Amino acid sequence: MPETKIITDVNVHLAKNLKYARAQKGWSLDTCAKNTGVSKAMLGQIERGESSPTISKLWQIASGFQLPLSYFLTEQVLFDSISEAVVNKTDNPKSISIKTIFEFDAVIKMETFEITLNPHHEHMSEPHNKNVFEHIIVLQGEMAFYIDDHWKALKAGDSTKFSGNQIHGYRNLHKTPAIFHNIICYL
Template sequence: MHISLPHNIIGLQLKSARSNKGWSLDTTSKNTGVSKAMLGQIERGESSPTVSKLWEIANGFALPLTYFFGELESNNVEPKKLITEKSIAVSTLFSFDPATKSEILLLTLEPAHQHISVPHSKGVIEHLIVIDGEMEYFINNQWHHLKQGEFVKFNADVEHGYRNLSAKTATFHNVIFYTGEGKKNR
């Protein structure tokens, strides 16, 4: 799954985050686990990171995911589609809010789509609320089923994931709370 946003917003935000920390590409690579070459390509707009790579970058900087979409100052309550592919769409409903240390995303999974996410920073908690259809979430090496109206909360500082095994599109809210110290839990 690759992220597609206009005008290389992710690259500009990555460069800004590096500048704010005073990090070179080498230091950034060491802190994020993403190669210098890939980081440079992202900054120049030559490559679009996967969601997993973007999470690695966000974790390395101890920043929320939506920072890289350039939306932290936005008070716009209209959903903004961030990621679109044939099998998944991710829209931001509310960008990271420093007061609540949270962000709210809307995800749509097409049938037969599966996404495994890298561990987020220590203390990150996700809440999934199924709006339409059915889905499964992966935590502690097991898949768990959720139907429309059902919800779950889990620590997302471990490998976790989402999948849709049904024949119908599944839509869910993902409420992410950044409650920890912002360090990787690996």
Template sequence: MSDFINETVATQLKKNRTGKGWSLDVASQHCGVSKAMLGQIERGESSPTIAKLWKIATGFNLPLSAFLGVNNEQTSHIQGLLADKKVSINTLFEFDKHTGIEMFELCFAIGHEQYSEAHQTGVLEHIVVTCGEMEYFCGDQWHRLNTGESAKFNADQAHGYRNVGNDLLRFFNIIHYP
């Protein structure tokens, strides 16, 4: 993650944590992320994976985009959030509090898998494959989607995505928060 993105995530984490009046200990309990890791992220010393950032957002009961600072044009496209640069995320529509929706475009390298723990109760994810072949994990099984296909599922359970094709995978992820 670039220094600018590290700084943005750090700033948003500290702002949201202090806004709730939470210590690092309390935030750790809500997010399921260690106090040490949260402190490192807040100080810009560590780059969280997308999965870790989802855990933090879920713990704060906030959309993922709340930690990406998407109101700033420089952060609307975030490349390589994972250290191995196998995934990128592009915020297409930041979280809208009136509709409860945010939208991302994700790109996965060949063979990349990404898992997410359960989000808040009632969260729905809609995925639309724009290029490539993927499988998404939901309900204790994998489901296949090809270019042009879509699916909707309850994201308040563990779920995941993987590129099963021989090319780059691109898909939209539309997330609805109740």
């Protein structure tokens, strides 16, 4: 079984990955801002390790670079590739945390996350790139997902799939965490 690594300094990790992605594209901060829709100031703060963006902002950045979300959530080859990482975006008890189960595979164009929604947390996501599909498998608890302007309830054992190229979200209105696998396909 591969070694699991907990990323303890998320800001430093994100800064390295964003700098590396920009260098690979040859983009200035201005070009990066135009392509991602994230302000130059925010991108600069991330690169200096002064700010940890929300998952929604990470999706915007990843989409702008045409990279999978896991690019920013796992160590890159440049830094000794690790097969698993846990990123908890906030110390707030009403948070979302993401564990990478399978990093993005360029051959099959998929990645898999285990997402924990703590009690009473809601997470909304902007549309992803065209031809991005999400599959949800609820492992524990109860949750709802937002798609087509409606919330749809799911409980442990339920599964669904949808196109991620529209506003969508997840929420847990219960007193216990909801845990689900999120399999993302980039066709």
